[in-house]
Amino acid sequence: MQVLVCGGAGYIGSHMAKWLAARDVAVTVLDNLSTGHREAVQWGELVQADLLDPASLDRAFAGRRFDAVMHFCARSLVGESMTQPYAYYANNVSGTLNLLQAMQQHGVGRLVFSSTAAVFGQPTRDRIDEDHPRAPINPYGASKLMVERMLTDAYAAYGLRSVALRYFNAAGASPDGDIGEAHTPETHLIPNVLRAALGTGPALKVFGDDYPTADGTCVRDYVHVDDLAQAHLLSLAYMDQHAGAHVFNLGNGRGFSVREVIGAAEQVSGKVVAHEIAPRRAGDPAVLVASSERVRTELGWQPKYTALAPIIESAWRWHCKPSF
Ligand code: UFG
Numbered sequence: 001m002q003v004l005v006c007g008g009a010g011y012i013g014s015h016m017a018k019w020l021a022a023r024d025v026a027v028t029v030l031d032n033l034s035t036g037h038r039e040a041v042q043w044g045e046l047v048q049a050d051l052l053d054p055a056s057l058d059r060a061f062a063g064r065r066f067d068a069v070m071h072f073c074a075r076s077l078v079g080e081s082m083t084q085p086y087a088y089y090a091n092n093v094s095g096t097l098n099l100l101q102a103m104q105q106h107g108v109g110r111l112v113f114s115s116t117a118a119v120f121g122q123p124t125r126d127r128i129d130e131d132h133p134r135a136p137i138n139p140y141g142a143s144k145l146m147v148e149r150m151l152t153d154a155y156a157a158y159g160l161r162s163v164a165l166r167y168f169n170a171a172g173a174s175p176d177g178d179i180g181e182a183h184t185p186e187t188h189l190i191p192n193v194l195r196a197a198l199g200t201g202p203a204l205k206v207f208g209d210d211y212p213t214a215d216g217t218c219v220r221d222y223v224h225v226d227d228l229a230q231a232h233l234l235s236l237a238y239m240d241q242h243a244g245a246h247v248f249n250l251g252n253g254r255g256f257s258v259r260e261v262i263g264a265a266e267q268v269s270g271k272v273v274a275h276e277i278a279p280r281r282a283g284d285p286a287v288l289v290a291s292s293e294r295v296r297t298e299l300g301w302q303p304k305y306t307a308l309a310p311i312i313e314s315a316w317r318w319h320c321k322p323s324f
Helices: 011-022 054-061 078-083 085-105 139-158 189-198 225-241 258-269 293-297 308-319
Strands: 002-006 026-031 045-048 068-071 110-116 161-167 169-171 204-207 222-224 245-250 275-278
Touching: 002 011, 011 026, 011 225, 054 085, 068 085, 068 225, 078 085, 078 139, 085 110, 085 139, 110 139, 110 225, 139 161, 139 245, 161 225, 169 225, 169 308, 189 204, 189 258, 189 308, 204 258, 222 225, 222 308, 225 245, 245 293, 258 308
Parallel strands: 002 026, 002 068, 026 045, 068 110, 110 161, 161 245, 169 222, 204 275
Antiparallel strands: none
C-alpha cells in the first residue's frame, strides 16, 4: 500500500509516517516546510509542494500512485485564527479543495482528514459525541467544519471515501524519543509545562483558575500521538469496507485539568514546574472531553495511553534530548 502523508514534516504527520513505515506501508511525505521540520521526515521520500500551488500538487501526484491520502497540513492555532482568518480559510479550506481536486485528477479515492474538537465550539454536554451540535467559535474550527462539509459533498458527487478524525488534545512523543512536538512559537500546554520544568522556557502561565471545574482550571482530553496514528491506519481499513464520508471523535474520554497536568509532569520529571495564574485565554471552553464510544466500537480503536503520566513521560524523553 502507498500512502501520501500531507504535512508529514509536522508533529502528528511525522509520527504517522513513522507508524506506517513500521507496518510496511510505503510512505511519501508532502510538505511545504513552512512549519514542519525537514529532519522529522525520516520515513519515505519528501516531496516539497504547497496546497496553495495546484501546479506543485500536480507534480507531486504525477508519476506516483497512491492508494490513499492522509491530510495533516493546516494552520491550527485558535488564537491566531481569530486575528488572521483569511490565512486559515486559505490554507485549511482552499488548500484542501486543491488537494481534493488533485486527488480526483489523479484517481485517488480515499482520504483521512485531520479534523478537530474545535468544530463543536462551547460544549453543551459533558462527553462530546459525534452528534453534538457543531457551532465553532473561531475561524480555525469553522475552517475544519467547512472541510467536513466538502467531504460529504465529495462523496455524494464523486464517491470519494473519507474519514474525518476530530482530534481532542494531541500530546506525547514517539517512545524512543526520535521525534516529538516542536512548534514555534509553542502555545500548547504540555510542551510549555515541560520547558518550565527543564528551565528552557519561562514559568508556565495557567490561563484561568476560576473555571467551573473541580480545581478551577480547564479540563482537556489528551490523546497520545501514536494512538492518533493507530486510528488513521484503522480508518484506511474502514474505508475499504464502508463507502461514505465518516466522522469520528478521537479522544480517550477522560479529562485532566491544567493543575493535574502540572502535577503529573512534576512526578514524571522530578522537577518543580514554576507557574503563575494568568487571565483566561480567549476562546477556551472550560471542559472538552470526547465520548470515544463510536471510534472504539466502529473503528476498533484501542488507545495504548489512557493515563496522563505515560503520555507526559514520552514527551519528557523527547524534551530532554540534548539537540532539542
Ligand atoms: N494552557 C495554559 N497555559 C499554556 C498553554 C495552555 O494554561 O501555556 C491551557 C489552555 O488554556 C487550555 C489547556 O491548557 O485550557 C490546553 O491548551 P492547549 O493550547 O494545549 O490546547 P487547546 O485545548 O487550546 O487546543 C487543542 C488543539 C487545537 C484545537 C483545540 C480544540 O491544539 O488545535 O484543542 O479545542 F483546536
